Amino acid sequence: xxxxxxxxxxxxxxxxxxxxxxxxxxxxxxxxxxxxxxxxxxxxxxxxxxxxxxxxxxxxxxxxxxxxxxxxxxxxxxxxxxxxxxxxxxxxxxxxxxxxxxxxxxxxxxxxxxxxxxxxxxxxxxxxxxxxxxxxxxxxxxxxxxxxxxxxxxxxxxxxxxxxxxxxxxxxxxxxxxxxxxxxxxxxxxxxxxxxxxxxxxxxxxxxxxxxxxxxxxxxxxxxxxxxxxxxxxxxxxx
Amino acid sequence: xxxxxxxxxxxxxxxxxxxxxxxxxxxxxxxxxxxxxxxxxxxxxxxxxxxxxxxxxxxxxxxxxxxxxxxxxxxxxxxxxxxxxxxxxxxxxxxxxxxxxxxxxxxxxxxxxxxxxxxxxxxxxxxxxxxxxxxxxxxxxxxxxxxxxxxxxxxxxxxxxxxxxxxxxxxxxxxxxxxxxxxxxxxxxxxxxxxxxxxxxxxxxxxxxxxxxxxxxxxxxxxxxxxxxxxxxxxxxxx
DNA sequence: AGCCTAACGGCACTCAGTGCCGCTAGCAAG
DNA sequence: CTTGCTAGCGGCACTGAGTGCCGTTAGGCT
Numbered sequence: 001x002x003x004x005x006x007x008x009x010x011x012x013x014x015x016x017x018x019x020x021x022x023x024x025x026x027x028x029x030x031x032x033x034x035x036x037x038x039x040x041x042x043x044x045x046x047x048x049x050x051x052x053x054x055x056x057x058x059x060x061x062x063x064x065x066x067x068x069x070x071x072x073x074x075x076x077x078x079x080x081x082x083x084x085x086x087x088x089x090x091x092x093x094x095x096x097x098x099x100x101x102x103x104x105x106x107x108x109x110x111x112x113x114x115x116x117x118x119x120x121x122x123x124x125x126x127x128x129x130x131x132x133x134x135x136x137x138x139x140x141x142x143x144x145x146x147x148x149x150x151x152x153x154x155x156x157x158x159x160x161x162x163x164x165x166x167x168x169x170x171x172x173x174x175x176x177x178x179x180x181x182x183x184x185x186x187x188x189x190x191x192x193x194x195x196x197x198x199x200x201x202x203x204x205x206x207x208x209x210x211x212x213x214x215x216x217x218x219x220x221x222x223x224x225x226x227x228x229x230x231x232x233x234x235x236x237x238x239x
Numbered sequence: 240x241x242x243x244x245x246x247x248x249x250x251x252x253x254x255x256x257x258x259x260x261x262x263x264x265x266x267x268x269x270x271x272x273x274x275x276x277x278x279x280x281x282x283x284x285x286x287x288x289x290x291x292x293x294x295x296x297x298x299x300x301x302x303x304x305x306x307x308x309x310x311x312x313x314x315x316x317x318x319x320x321x322x323x324x325x326x327x328x329x330x331x332x333x334x335x336x337x338x339x340x341x342x343x344x345x346x347x348x349x350x351x352x353x354x355x356x357x358x359x360x361x362x363x364x365x366x367x368x369x370x371x372x373x374x375x376x377x378x379x380x381x382x383x384x385x386x387x388x389x390x391x392x393x394x395x396x397x398x399x400x401x402x403x404x405x406x407x408x409x410x411x412x413x414x415x416x417x418x419x420x421x422x423x424x425x426x427x428x429x430x431x432x433x434x435x436x437x438x439x440x441x442x443x444x445x446x447x448x449x450x451x452x453x454x455x456x457x458x459x460x461x462x463x464x465x466x467x468x469x470x471x472x473x474x475x476x477x478x
Numbered sequence: 479a480g481c482c483t484a485a486c487g488g489c490a491c492t493c494a495g496t497g498c499c500g501c502t503a504g505c506a507a508g
Numbered sequence: 509c510t511t512g513c514t515a516g517c518g519g520c521a522c523t524g525a526g527t528g529c530c531g532t533t534a535g536g537c538t
Contacts, residue, residue, distance in 0.1 A: 020516095044493065055518045060495065131374035138373045162437055165416045166409045166444075173408030177401050198401055205405075205444040259485095283524065294487045299526065 024062050024072060027052045028115075031069040036118045040126045067132045070119055073108060078140050080104050085147045094151035095167055095206050098144045099199040102175045105140065106195055109179060113187045120183040137172055144168035167206040174198040263301050263311060266291045267354075270308040275357045279365045306371045309358055312347060317379050319343050324386045333390035334406055334445050337383045338438040341414045344379065345434055348418060352426045359422040376411055383407035406445040413437040 013019040013026075030051035034043040045066055049059045063069045081101045088097045109116045123133045145168035152160035178198050182191045252258040252265075269290035273282040284305055288298045302308045320340045327336045348355045362372045384407035391399035417437045421430045 045495090046493090057496095057519070058517060061516080064495090066494065131370065131377075134374050134377045135370035138370075159440070162413065162416050162440065166412045166437075166441060169408040169412030170405045173405045174401065177404045198405075201398070201401065202405060280524095284526090285524090296488070296527095297486060300485080303526090305525065 020062075023052070023054070023058075027054070027059060027062055028069050028072040032115055032118050035070070035122055040122055040129060067129060070122065070129065071132065071136050073112075074136055074139070077104055077108050078143055081140060081143055085143075090151070090154070093203070094148050095171070095203050096199075097151075098148055098168065098171050099195075099203065101147075102140070102144065102171055103192075103195065105175060106179065106191055109183075110187070110191060116183060117187060120180075137176060141168050141172040144171055163206070167202070170202045170206060171199070174202050259301075262291070262293070262297075266293070266298060266301055267308050267311040271354055271357050274309070274361055279361055279368060306368060309361065309368065310371065310375050312351075313375055313378070316343055316347050317382055320379060320382055324382075329390070329393070332442065333387050334410070334442050335438075336390075337387055337407065337410050338413075338434075338442065340386075341379070341383065341410055342431075342434065344414060345418065345430055348422075349426070349430060355422060356426060359419075376415060380407050380411040383410055402445070406441070409441045409445060410438070413441050 013023050027048060031043070031048045034047055034051060038047075045059050046056050048066075048069070049056045052059075059069075063072070081104055084101045084104065085097065123129045145164045147164075148167050149160050149164035152163055157163060175195065175198075178191060178195045182189060182194065252262045266287060270282070270287045273286055273290060277286075284298050285295050287305075287308070288295045291298075302311070320343055323340045323343065324336065362368045384403045386403075387406050388399050388403035391402055396402060414434065414437075417430065417434045421428060421433065
């Protein structure tokens with residue numbers, strides 16, 4: 001270590017909204033690198049701030065807590081999900097819409113694989129970070145549940161609240177399962193197809209009743225390909 | 240405030256295992272009362288320890304963290320669930336067994352209603368405690384998933400891991416939904432019946448495939464009479 | 479009585495998180 | 509160019525959670 005000046009920016013980077021996002025990303029990147037290199041607990045907020053060339057106090061202007069820096073993009077994902085729901089065709093099956101919305105989470109993980117893998121390694125090792133991730137998942141699970149409840153209530157479902165909560169939990173669980181499997185494999189393989197198969201299981205289980213009193217029974221072997229399953233169920237629903 | 244001696248126990252309460260449990264309960268009770276009276280953040284660990292007549296350092300010998308004191312009995316519940324699974328009849332439907340096991344959570348909430356209501360009020364208002372509760376739920380959800388996965392693998396299910404995770408999430412969500420509704424009503428009403436109804440929805444959705452190679456997917460309205468369901472399913476199975 | 483162990487209390491320390499204040503870069507109006 | 513004005517930053521000081529260490533003491537055992 002030479003005596004470091006470490007005061008980089010000639011122009012104030014956080015002065016403009018674009019600069020704010022830039023510094024936010026820089027802080028997050030610095031934090032992840034330090035966590036991966038030295039461990040989470042061993043890395044202090046001072047270290048992160050110094051690595052990003054800012055003061056410790058500034059870090060807390062960009063993140064409420066040390067562990068928030070690992071889930072920096074989560075708020076944006078939730079916002080995108082809300083938009084997706086607002087723009088969704090009301091005629092579509094609510095569970096399918098919800099599954100499509102959580103696909104945004106998959107996209108965001110795939111968009112920054114390096115971050116995703118490092119974060120995955122951390123959440124598996126550090127208990128407090130695992131809890132934080134669980135809480136993060138719970139947040140968008142609640143968004144799912146709120147959407148589903150509204151749709152079920154539109155359909156006159158008496159148990160809309162319960163069904164929505166259960167379906168949202170199932171969707172989130174399926175999503176997490178696919179995500180973890182994919183991350184364990186180092187981010188290789190077709191995550192979209194895997195997700196579609198997992199969601200099919202949930203969709204089949206929680207498809208909302210069509211019309212008022214329709215009863216649909218479909219019989220399938222386990223070997224039935226997915227598209228066949230969907231086709232058969234849809235066929236049965238119509239007939 | 241008079242000059243308080245506040246050193247109560249003539250006999251060392253924590254010296255014996257029975258005494259340890261006693262002090263643990265005393266600390267938890269003191270903490271909950273203080274949280275309810277003054278708020279969670281406003282209550283320091285010093286306050287809790289002083290109220291229980293012990294030193295601050297002792298508190299951390301009984302609980303790893305301040306928020307752990309609110310979920311003191313959680314470990315015991317998880318242990319009971321594991322026992323329940325170990326003793327369960329393998330012939331029973333795994334999802335039903337799992338639902339019965341989470342019933343233990345309901346029991347523990349009903350067993351100490353005062354604690355449950357105060358904790359509920361806290362988890363609704365304090366974000367960090369809500370996250371802590373979510374993490375707590377996730378822990379027994381994992382226990383459920385592990386049991387279900389083993390049972391599904393016994394049945395030769397290829398997607399045992401996924402199905403187990405999804406079913407566990409659904410069961411936990413149903414349980415939480417019933418629990419929260421009950422707590423919101425102040426702990427009045429028949430929680431067991433409500434839970435049974437909620438679990439019925441999950442069991443219907445995730446019933447394991449009967450027989451060897453037949454998978455039956457049924458989508459039904461809640462209003463469908465049972466004999467009709469049976470007839471339709473049998474009909475579908477035959478042809 | 480004398481030891482041995484387990485639990486407690488207190489002290490000191492690190493670090494997360496917060497409030498406060500002074501500073502400065504940039505912008506706008508004169 | 510100068511004079512405010514504002515937004516963001518750095519630093520300081522403080523609280524409180526959580527931890528390591530050590531001296532002390534109660535209770536059991538021989």
